[in-house]
Amino acid sequence: MKVIRQAVVVAAVTMALALPAVALAKAAQPPQQPPADFVPVDNAPPGEQIPAMPLLGAAYGFMWVGMLGYVFTLARRLQKVEAEITDLESRRK
Amino acid sequence: MLAIAAGLFAFAPFMIDAAPYEATMGLVYKIYFFHMPSAWMFMTAAITAGVASFRFLFLKRPRAEHWVTAAAELAVLFGAFTLVTGPLWARKAWGVWWVWDARLTSSLMVFMIFVAYTLLKKYGGPGSDKLGAGLALFGMANVPFIYVSVNYWRTFHPPTSVVPTLPVAMGIPLWYCVTAFTLLYIVLLRLRARLEHQRARVEALYLAEDEA
Numbered sequence: 001m002k003v004i005r006q007a008v009v010v011a012a013v014t015m016a017l018a019l020p021a022v023a024l025a026k027a028a029q030p031p032q033q034p035p036a037d038f039v040p041v042d043n044a045p046p047g048e049q050i051p052a053m054p055l056l057g058a059a060y061g062f063m064w065v066g067m068l069g070y071v072f073t074l075a076r077r078l079q080k081v082e083a084e085i086t087d088l089e090s091r092r093k
Numbered sequence: 094m095l096a097i098a099a100g101l102f103a104f105a106p107f108m109i110d111a112a113p114y115e116a117t118m119g120l121v122y123k124i125y126f127f128h129m130p131s132a133w134m135f136m137t138a139a140i141t142a143g144v145a146s147f148r149f150l151f152l153k154r155p156r157a158e159h160w161v162t163a164a165a166e167l168a169v170l171f172g173a174f175t176l177v178t179g180p181l182w183a184r185k186a187w188g189v190w191w192v193w194d195a196r197l198t199s200s201l202m203v204f205m206i207f208v209a210y211t212l213l214k215k216y217g218g219p220g221s222d223k224l225g226a227g228l229a230l231f232g233m234a235n236v237p238f239i240y241v242s243v244n245y246w247r248t249f250h251p252p253t254s255v256v257p258t259l260p261v262a263m264g265i266p267l268w269y270c271v272t273a274f275t276l277l278y279i280v281l282l283r284l285r286a287r288l289e290h291q292r293a294r295v296e297a298l299y300l301a302e303d304e305a
Contacts, residue, residue: 056181067102
């Protein structure tokens, strides 16, 4: 019983000392930076559009060519397999 | 559905053109409108492949393997879009083409897992379907890591909080593009799975011909 009482007293004293220390440490920390959100503006900075344009064009160009190319090859593969099925089924009859 | 997706894509450049510039990145940030939806479709394809692999391996559904093949091919396609458009944006926004941070490195890893899957399926011979499904499960396991990596590790990459806090003028074209990409993904997935179903049918017809 005595041991428990001593432990409670030690814990209470430790917390009493620790709480102001934590508060002080928090106050000493630099203020948090605001989150890096996207901020819209109406006009691009001067001279901005020319260097960015080739990168933008390359990105969209790559995606359009890639997408159309994939759709084309997929359609061709499907046509080939379906023609093979028609051929095999007509041979079975 | 294909017609709707094509229509949405045809109108997408006008939506993106109407979006405002970004204060620090200027014009080049507009790559985001195709980069982010393709990254989402890349992760969706990886999850689809993983779920179908689970069904194939543990629930013994043979047709699920066709969906693994279809989704893995789309993971390669959308992964390539993400990994090419990202560096083009980064070159201007960060001043470098590539950084080895957690987001970019884990995305490259998942992309390479699905490239490995497609090569394994093409050249692996008998038994490659089960091995490939196991590989696709590993690919899916990496997806949550890709998503949260920007919030836990230091990186130049915008955090996940950018999307919900986007101003309306930027949010409308973004969600428009997300819708277009989602429709395209569904159409391509179904068509690619159909190709696998038809290939299985051809195989069955050849077997029936040999037996006759």
